[in-house]
Amino acid sequence: MSRIVLTTATVILMAASCIRPAEDRQSLEQDVGSASVGTLTVDVEDGQAAVQAISPERVTFWAQAPSLQIELRSEEPRALTIEVYNCMPTAELQQGPSATSPTEQPRPTHCIFDIALPSGASQVSIAPPDWDVEEAFVFADMGDIQTAMDRVEEVFEAISAEPEVRFVMSTGDVVETGAPEEYELFLEKIVHLDVPFFSTIGNHELTQDITRWHDLFGKFSTHFRFKGVDFSYVDSGNASLDPSLHRRLGGWLDEGEERIHIFGTHYPLFDPIGVRNAGFRSRSEASKLLVQLARGNVDLTLYGHVHSLYEFENAGIPAFISGGGGALPERFDGIDRHFLIVHPDPTENRIRSVTARRVEN
Amino acid sequence: MTTPLRIALPKFVLPKIAVPLTLATMVAGSARVRADTPTPKTSAVMERTPEKQSSEESPTEKEKESSEETIELKPSALATAAAVVPGLVLHGFGHYVAGDKDTAWSLFAWQGVGLGMMIASGAAIGLTGASRYGNEITIPALVTGSGIFLNTAFADIYGTASGGRTSRYAIPPSLSVAAGYGYIDDPQFDYTHFSVVGASYRRDAIGVSPSLWTALDANNQRARLPVTYRLLDNNAGDFLQTQVAATYHRYGDDGFACAIGEWSIGGRLNSSQLGASLAGSFTSASIGYALHRTSYDIAGVPADTIGLLLARFGYGLYLPNNGEVEGYYEHRRDGFSAGLSPSSRNGSGFLGHFGVSMRQPLSDSFAVLLRSEIGSAWVSSVGIEFRQRANQ
Numbered sequence: 001m002s003r004i005v006l007t008t009a010t011v012i013l014m015a016a017s018c019i020r021p022a023e024d025r026q027s028l029e030q031d032v033g034s035a036s037v038g039t040l041t042v043d044v045e046d047g048q049a050a051v052q053a054i055s056p057e058r059v060t061f062w063a064q065a066p067s068l069q070i071e072l073r074s075e076e077p078r079a080l081t082i083e084v085y086n087c088m089p090t091a092e093l094q095q096g097p098s099a100t101s102p103t104e105q106p107r108p109t110h111c112i113f114d115i116a117l118p119s120g121a122s123q124v125s126i127a128p129p130d131w132d133v134e135e136a137f138v139f140a141d142m143g144d145i146q147t148a149m150d151r152v153e154e155v156f157e158a159i160s161a162e163p164e165v166r167f168v169m170s171t172g173d174v175v176e177t178g179a180p181e182e183y184e185l186f187l188e189k190i191v192h193l194d195v196p197f198f199s200t201i202g203n204h205e206l207t208q209d210i211t212r213w214h215d216l217f218g219k220f221s222t223h224f225r226f227k228g229v230d231f232s233y234v235d236s237g238n239a240s241l242d243p244s245l246h247r248r249l250g251g252w253l254d255e256g257e258e259r260i261h262i263f264g265t266h267y268p269l270f271d272p273i274g275v276r277n278a279g280f281r282s283r284s285e286a287s288k289l290l291v292q293l294a295r296g297n298v299d300l301t302l303y304g305h306v307h308s309l310y311e312f313e314n315a316g317i318p319a320f321i322s323g324g325g326g327a328l329p330e331r332f333d334g335i336d337r338h339f340l341i342v343h344p345d346p347t348e349n350r351i352r353s354v355t356a357r358r359v360e361n
Numbered sequence: 362m363t364t365p366l367r368i369a370l371p372k373f374v375l376p377k378i379a380v381p382l383t384l385a386t387m388v389a390g391s392a393r394v395r396a397d398t399p400t401p402k403t404s405a406v407m408e409r410t411p412e413k414q415s416s417e418e419s420p421t422e423k424e425k426e427s428s429e430e431t432i433e434l435k436p437s438a439l440a441t442a443a444a445v446v447p448g449l450v451l452h453g454f455g456h457y458v459a460g461d462k463d464t465a466w467s468l469f470a471w472q473g474v475g476l477g478m479m480i481a482s483g484a485a486i487g488l489t490g491a492s493r494y495g496n497e498i499t500i501p502a503l504v505t506g507s508g509i510f511l512n513t514a515f516a517d518i519y520g521t522a523s524g525g526r527t528s529r530y531a532i533p534p535s536l537s538v539a540a541g542y543g544y545i546d547d548p549q550f551d552y553t554h555f556s557v558v559g560a561s562y563r564r565d566a567i568g569v570s571p572s573l574w575t576a577l578d579a580n581n582q583r584a585r586l587p588v589t590y591r592l593l594d595n596n597a598g599d600f601l602q603t604q605v606a607a608t609y610h611r612y613g614d615d616g617f618a619c620a621i622g623e624w625s626i627g628g629r630l631n632s633s634q635l636g637a638s639l640a641g642s643f644t645s646a647s648i649g650y651a652l653h654r655t656s657y658d659i660a661g662v663p664a665d666t667i668g669l670l671l672a673r674f675g676y677g678l679y680l681p682n683n684g685e686v687e688g689y690y691e692h693r694r695d696g697f698s699a700g701l702s703p704s705s706r707n708g709s710g711f712l713g714h715f716g717v718s719m720r721q722p723l724s725d726s727f728a729v730l731l732r733s734e735i736g737s738a739w740v741s742s743v744g745i746e747f748r749q750r751a752n753q
Binding site: 018019020021022023024025203206207208210238239240242243246267270271272273274275276277278279280281282283284285287288290291294295305306307308313314315316328329330331332333 | 487488489490491492493494496497500546547548549550610612615616617619650653655657658659661662663665667668669670694695696697699700701702703704705706707710711712735736737738739
């Protein structure tokens with residue numbers, strides 16, 4: 001009997017360490033965008049790009065937002081090449097040292113800038129020229145590629161064929177297990193996409209070593225403003241938000257209260273099929289978050305995780321589940337692979353439309 | 362270590378087992394509720410002796426023949442170890458090593474039932490991509506199958522470690538009131554300390570047991586009123602009951618409230634019906650459905666109402682002096698405990714919470730209550746129950 005009680009107590013104590021499973025990821029995000037080599041130091045504002053490589057002559061980033069503010073510090077003047085993967089197709093240097101040669105753009109989302117970096121601190125801004133002009137635009141939303149990585153180029157090509165799409169927002173589950181070869185394949189496939197792919201993580205990114213995502217793409221949550229619309233795509237990989245992320249989200253909601261604010265995360269807060277319950281692990285936490293979103297005047301909530309398409313409302317906020325990246329599809333729904341086209345209009349302070357585009361097999 | 366028992370073991374004939382481990386089998390009509398009352402014995406050797414048949418049963422010749430053999434299972438470290446390795450894979454292996462082959466085969470067979478339900482429902486969920494159609498069948502089957510699977514493993518370990526125990530079910534008092542303290546460690550919410558009060562009243566087949574949790578350091582209250590009706594009850598620990606319950610949970614500091622209306626059916630069975638070495642333990646299960654409505658303290662914001670699957674299974678031990686302790690799994694994702702994320706690498710979202718509860722009478726009038734659950738939060742409570750003397 002005492003052995004049973006002891007075993008039970010041990011299990012409970014071990015399990016108790018799991019009430020904040022995402023805590024380590026919040027710590028891991030702190031260093032995203034910062035790096036140094038010799039006397040050169042790089043710091044991307046809000047960690048909106050990962051530093052994939054750095055040398056005294058070249059810094060390589062993976063962007064997780066349409067506009068980047070970068071602080072560069074050097075103790076001596078130097079020629080520096082700034083290479084940005086996943087950049088906006090029309091991105092340009094908008095501030096700081098001038099380019100010393102024409103911008104190279106080997107692919108629409110691969111930008112290379114050569115600059116003459118003076119000694120001391122310099123601020124560099126890389127963004128498309130219209131990034132802060134408040135006007136209607138279009139973006140795509142998708143999620144849950146996972147086991148369909150080998151044919152995801154069909155989805156990417158379909159998105160690229162949409163002329164107005166400025167970028168893709170992803171609700172995560174890009175990979176199935178997070179094995180290195182899956183990330184390598186993703187980097188091969190994404191050349192079929194002519195616009196950047198900004199993504200949070202899902203539960204499948206957690207299966208193996210999450211630092212692979214961290215090292216390649218940086219943050220697990222992304223927040224930015226584009227053309228007067230706020231985007232917050234947050235990490236719910238454990239069917240929950242870490243409390244520190246709740247607090248950060250609170251700040252973002254306060255900042256964007258008067259603007260269109262689009263919220264995305266992997267797990268639906270509530271699964272409309274309640275019995276299935278493919279939503280947050282705590283309905284109380286989901287309800288608390290919905291209060292936060294409703295008070296923050298969020299205009300649209302976008303989710304993944306469920307491999308189908310659902311349209312509903314939560315706390316009166318329009319909601320879509322779109323997990324059509326190709327992973328094992330939900331059967332009998334007539335949906336299969338798809339993505340969403342979202343049309344926010346900040347001049348009218350409303351979402352004009354959300355439409356689904358099917359990708360034929 | 363408890364005393365070895367002289368017990369009667371029917372040979373394993375799966376279709377005739379009157380031991381449905383779960384609601385699924387009970388509902389299917391295979392339940393034949395009866396009480397086993399093993400006789401304590403001090404001998405520590407295997408022996409075979411005649412056993413008296415129950416006068417209210419009319420066993421077949423085959424059953425009669427088989428039940429004329431009784432053996433006792435001597436607890437042994439070797440058998441218990443075998444119940445773990447390879448017993449956690451082959452449930453009943455511990456009993457097999459101990460020489461109790463009938464119980465071993467029963468446990469193994471029920472493991473197969475549980476595993477079969479898990480595989481069938483898991484395959485259905487996987488192959489349909491968790492289709493919106495059919496979750497009402499596949500997910501309860503998965504949870505119930507998991508319950509059967511786990512309970513047979515627990516039973517194998519328990520039986521080989523104890524050999525069966527004399528502690529048994531005690532009819533609860535017809536009236537009790539309880540008061541206590543609750544502690545909740547939930548990183549998402551500010552509350553920690555709660556007062557917990559409750560009561561229980563039972564008359565014939567009907568029982569009602571209201572409870573109220575009130576935060577002492579926050580504006581949070583959870584009131585719950587379950588009403589049960591016993592469909593079958595032998596007053597020896599085997600029963601089948603249906604329950605309706607209403608819950609209102611106010612999160613005043615967080616700007617919302619939840620109202621839940623639910624119905625479920627479930628029960629409990631003495632594990633000794635599978636094998637006398639399991640005397641002193643029980644298994645429980647229930648399934649049901651609820652409507653969960655969240656209303657927000659924001660003008661113009663409509664409430665959200667969605668369904669909620671209720672599914673629970675547990676394995677418990679009767680303690681000396683009419684106490685009992687039970688470990689359980691609860692699939693529901695509402696309330697304080699909600700769902701467990703087993704590790705940072707496991708996204709979860711599917712699991713509910715696990716818990717242990719204990720009720721131990723200190724006298725005819727008082728009992729101590731303990732409960733601890735781990736899900737999205739760690740919820741623990743301790744209380745004292747004042748009991749009207751049990752009517753036994």
